[in-house]
Amino acid sequence: MSDDPDMGHPVFSGFRLVRMSDLILERTVAESQSERSEIIFPADANALGNLFGGRLMQYIDLVGAMAASRHARAITVTASMDHLDFVAPVRVGDLLILKASVNRAYRTSMEVGVKAMVEDVRKNRLRHVSSAYLTYVAVDKDGHGLVVPQVVPETEHQKRRYEDAARRREMRGDETLRKKEMRAALPDGWHI
Numbered sequence: 115m116s117d118d119p120d121m122g123h124p125v126f127s128g129f130r131l132v133r134m135s136d137l138i139l140e141r142t143v144a145e146s147q148s149e150r151s152e153i154i155f156p157a158d159a160n161a162l163g164n165l166f167g168g169r170l171m172q173y174i175d176l177v178g179a180m181a182a183s184r185h186a187r188a189i190t191v192t193a194s195m196d197h198l199d200f201v202a203p204v205r206v207g208d209l210l211i212l213k214a215s216v217n218r219a220y221r222t223s224m225e226v227g228v229k230a231m232v233e234d235v236r237k238n239r240l241r242h243v244s245s246a247y248l249t250y251v252a253v254d255k256d257g258h259g260l261v262v263p264q265v266v267p268e269t270e271h272q273k274r275r276y277e278d279a280a281r282r283r284e285m286r287g288d289e290t291l292r293k294k295e296m297r298a299a300l301p302d303g304w305h306i
């Protein structure tokens with residue numbers, strides 16, 4: 115039980131004592147939308163002077179995790195990254211802008227969409243360079259899944275992404291199940 119007046123009154127939910135302030139059942143997309151920007155340095159480039167794909171994936175994962183953790187108000191782990199498209203190269207010196215939104219939430223997982231753009235500061239224009247969908251799972255400090263709030267899409271774009279996310283989850287579900295069954299059939303521990 116907390117003495118902090120901002121924490122609200124504790125109530126019983128199942129067998130766990132929780133605070134009223136923890137009982138958030140839904141959140142808007144805007145509440146967790148996240149952005150990150152980077153200037154690309156030579157250390158992140160390949161021999162052609164373009165940003166390494168792996169470094170871009172790292173930035174995508176980080177901004178996606180920000181949005182998922184803000185939505186869940188919890189630690190999140192990346193369960194999968196799919197539909198990663200490298201649309202155009204990012205060059206040394208470019209200003210890279212990444213934006214992430216939670217498209218849809220399920221029980222413990224959330225689909226996050228990330229869009230990466232390069233900003234031409236002189237012309238004040240954005241060029242789309244990459245897009246990805248990632249799934250994050252909210253976990254407690256012991257790694258156990260936590261139930262997350264549902265997403266309330268408000269704009270037309272958010273509603274479309276909310277519907278599309280359901281279709282992607284369906285496709286992903288079969289694949290995840292198939293891989294789980296394959297892993298279960300293999301002997302314990304290390305294997306290739």
Ligand SMILES: CC(C)(COP(=O)(O)OP(=O)(O)OC[C@H]1O[C@@H](n2cnc3c(N)ncnc32)[C@H](O)[C@@H]1OP(=O)(O)O)[C@@H](O)C(=O)NCCC(=O)NCCS
Pocket residue numbers: 191192193194219220221222223224249251259286290
């Ligand atoms: C992701 C992880 C927590 C899932 O654990 P699990 O025991 O397989 O969990 P479950 O089968 O109970 O599924 C939990 C949720 O994860 C989702 N999930 C599991 N594997 C998934 C995958 N490959 N892609 C998308 N979602 C996935 C399930 O759909 C479920 O979502 P829901 O609760 O909203 O319905 C677990 O595999 C893990 O910890 N992986 C490592 C994560 C990590 O370290 N990431 C950083 C990369 S180094």
